[in-house]
Amino acid sequence: MQGLRWVQLSEQERNDFLGDGGTGTLSFSTEIEEPPFSLPVSYGYDGDGHFYFQLSLPDESGKADLLDNEVTFVTHAQTDRGWRSVVATGRLEDVTDMDYDSAAVQGMWAVDIPQVDVFDRPREEIEFRQFRLDPEKLTGRKEVESDS
Numbered sequence: 108m109q110g111l112r113w114v115q116l117s118e119q120e121r122n123d124f125l126g127d128g129g130t131g132t133l134s135f136s137t138e139i140e141e142p143p144f145s146l147p148v149s150y151g152y153d154g155d156g157h158f159y160f161q162l163s164l165p166d167e168s169g170k171a172d173l174l175d176n177e178v179t180f181v182t183h184a185q186t187d188r189g190w191r192s193v194v195a196t197g198r199l200e201d202v203t204d205m206d207y208d209s210a211a212v213q214g215m216w217a218v219d220i221p222q223v224d225v226f227d228r229p230r231e232e233i234e235f236r237q238f239r240l241d242p243e244k245l246t247g248r249k250e251v252e253s254d255s
Contacts, residue, residue, distance in 0.1 A: 116191065116247030124184075124191045124247065125152040128219040131182030131193075133160065135173035144173055150180065151218025158195060158240040159202075159215050163233050174199060180240060189250035195242035203236040211239050 116124065129152075134145040151159035158180055164171045178199055183192035202211040215237055 114249060114251055116193070116249050120191075120249065121193055121245075121247035122152075122154050124186070125154075125182070125193060126219075127152055127154070127217075128221055129182055129184075130221060131180055134179045134181075135170070136176045136178070137173065143179070144169065146170075148180075149221040150182070151215065151220040153214045153218055155214075156242060156245055157211075157214055158242070159218050159220060160199070160238045160240070161220055161235040162238060163235050174201070174238075178240065180242075191247065191249050193245070193247040195240060195245045197240055197243040199238040199240055201236060202239050214239065 128150055130147060130149050132145055133148045134143040137144055148160055148162070153159070162170060164174075175198070177196065180195045181192065183190065185191075200211065202209070202215055205212050207213075
């Protein structure tokens with residue numbers, strides 16, 4: 108009987124899986140009695156462990172109030188070699204107003220953040236801020252076949 112088990116992705120496997128961008132879920136920590144504030148997002152990845160996000164912060168969303176909280180970012184997909192997932196935790200760094208020659212802004216320009224249109228008006232009418240996640244913890248897992 109064959110089953111499945113999970114093992115850690117190597118750094119190269121993790122980087123190959125993440126590519127230079129995709130989609131996932133970003134969750135902000137909240138009060139202890141409250142669930143995390145989670146939202147689907149597009150991300151860019153620079154291959155050096157940094158994730159980049161463009162977030163809209165409308166007043167009614169509540170996101171702006173959570174920007175200083177710890178976050179968890181998760182992305183997963185079924186590949187031709189089975190399921191893969193990556194989890195990154197840390198705090199977001201606002202890079203919107205940083206100097207263009209800073210490493211964070213240069214990293215932002217080097218990634219490909221997919222533009223997914225989920226807004227009630229054209230994207231060009233929406234203000235976005237750019238953020239970087241330099242994870243305190245970054246893990247990846249992959250599915251492998253097991254003989255057990």
